[in-house]
Amino acid sequence: MDIVDPRIEAYMAERLKRFDEPVLLEMEAEATRRGFPIVGRNVGVTLEVLARSIGARRVMELGSGFGYSAYWFARAVGPGGEVHCTDGDAANTEAGASFLARAGLGERVTYHVGDAVEQLSLLDGPFDVVFCDIDKTGYPDAWRAASERIRVGGLYLCDNTLGYGGGTVFDDGDGPEAIREHNHLIAQDERFVSTIVPTREGVLAAVRVA
Numbered sequence: 001m002d003i004v005d006p007r008i009e010a011y012m013a014e015r016l017k018r019f020d021e022p023v024l025l026e027m028e029a030e031a032t033r034r035g036f037p038i039v040g041r042n043v044g045v046t047l048e049v050l051a052r053s054i055g056a057r058r059v060m061e062l063g064s065g066f067g068y069s070a071y072w073f074a075r076a077v078g079p080g081g082e083v084h085c086t087d088g089d090a091a092n093t094e095a096g097a098s099f100l101a102r103a104g105l106g107e108r109v110t111y112h113v114g115d116a117v118e119q120l121s122l123l124d125g126p127f128d129v130v131f132c133d134i135d136k137t138g139y140p141d142a143w144r145a146a147s148e149r150i151r152v153g154g155l156y157l158c159d160n161t162l163g164y165g166g167g168t169v170f171d172d173g174d175g176p177e178a179i180r181e182h183n184h185l186i187a188q189d190e191r192f193v194s195t196i197v198p199t200r201e202g203v204l205a206a207v208r209v210a
């Protein structure tokens with residue numbers, strides 16, 4: 001089931017052609033070739049807009065794959081900013097390091113191999129943004145850990161909060177159940193004000209207010 005009418009997605013993507021550059025196109029082609037679930041350009045730009053809107057300089061990604069979403073955060077934080085990438089598969093972080101270095105963004109990005117929530121616990125200090133895109137059954141614990149580490153005024157962002165891989169949050173199964181729990185926990189948390197932007201498969205954005 002398409003969450004957004006494909007014609008709307010295509011219309012939005014057509015507006016983003018000016019971001020075409022060789023490394024980004026190569027990453028998008030790599031995702032298509034491998035069937036790898038990157039966030040895609042509409043969500044990528046959404047992440048950049050949201051991160052820039054709060055002047056984010058320090059971003060933590062839970063589940064970075066080969067660095068596609070990190071590309072957009074690295075643009076947002078600017079020179080001297082920090083994007084921490086995590087992935088359980090070292091081959092992904094190595095590929096990400098190579099892509100982002102070639103895109104001229106390498107100095108802003110650090111890679112951590114291992115369980116994303118555990119890697120978060122090993123890093124000091126608050127973050128301006130924590131972005132979650134790990135296995136869906138891990139979403140509730142990712143939220144519990146991340147929500148403690150975001151500064152007031154900072155953002156928790158999470159992909160696939162309405163569905164993933166063609167399924168939706170209404171389906172049976174551990175993944176949809178975990179997403180529902182995650183979304184419920186956030187909606188009830190008075191430290192944050194949140195919404196789900198229904199782009200692609202749903203980008204949850206929660207701003208910390210207390």
Ligand SMILES: C[S@@+](CC[C@H](N)C(=O)[O-])C[C@H]1O[C@@H](n2cnc3c(N)ncnc32)[C@H](O)[C@@H]1O
Nearest residue numbers: 038039063065068069087088115116133134135
């Ligand atoms: C959906 S992909 C991430 C895509 C990436 N955010 C992008 O848009 O380019 C999920 C990635 O998270 C990794 N992953 C899943 N669960 C994880 C976990 N608990 N800890 C670390 N990495 C995890 C997978 O290896 C995979 O590369």
